[in-house]
Amino acid sequence: MTGLDLTAAQKVLDSQPFSALVGARLTAFGGGAATLEVDIRPQLQQQNGFLHGGVLAYAADNAITFAAGTTLGPHVLTGGFSIQYVRPATGATLVARAEVAHTGRRQAVVRCELFAAAEDGERTLCAVAQGTVLLA
Structure with missing residues (x-):
């Protein structure tokens, strides 16, 4: 979200009751990308x-929207997204890494890869998503 840093973006995430329920956190934010865990x-x-x-769909949706916010600004909404599940997610942490593929004046197209990370940090791809985010 243009002008916001990771700390400010995390405060936005924390203001979403569902994000608090699942215990989501942003671990990277800026430069057309965001990572949610x-x-x-x-x-x-x-x-x-x-x-x-x-939960995977939730993580993809929010990672996609936060990544788009780094290029479009803070007032954005998901226009739609699709997700393809590759394999079941097991492990310690779900990691959703989203990166903007294209930004226009009023929308961005964003790709997201979702990994299940084991305790030792080894990551296994479990889903791939793509979405469109619009200025609100």
Whole structure:
């Protein structure tokens, strides 16, 4: 979000009740990119012990929107996004890394890769997303 730093962007994220519920945090923000992380815990898993797909979709949506905000400014909304699940997410942390592919006057197109990170830091790709973010 143009003019904001990581600390200010985290405050915006913290103001979203659902983000607080899942325990999301921004670990990188700026220059057309953003990284959002969520600790994988039992309350966020589905019946087979994998991270619920809705949590992956949430992480993609917010990472995409925050990345676009670095180029469009702070008043943005997701116009739409698609997500392709590659494999089940298991491990310690979900990492959603989004990067702006193109910014116009009123919208940005953003790609996002979602990884499940193990305790030792090894990352496994679990989903890929792409979205369009619009000025509000």
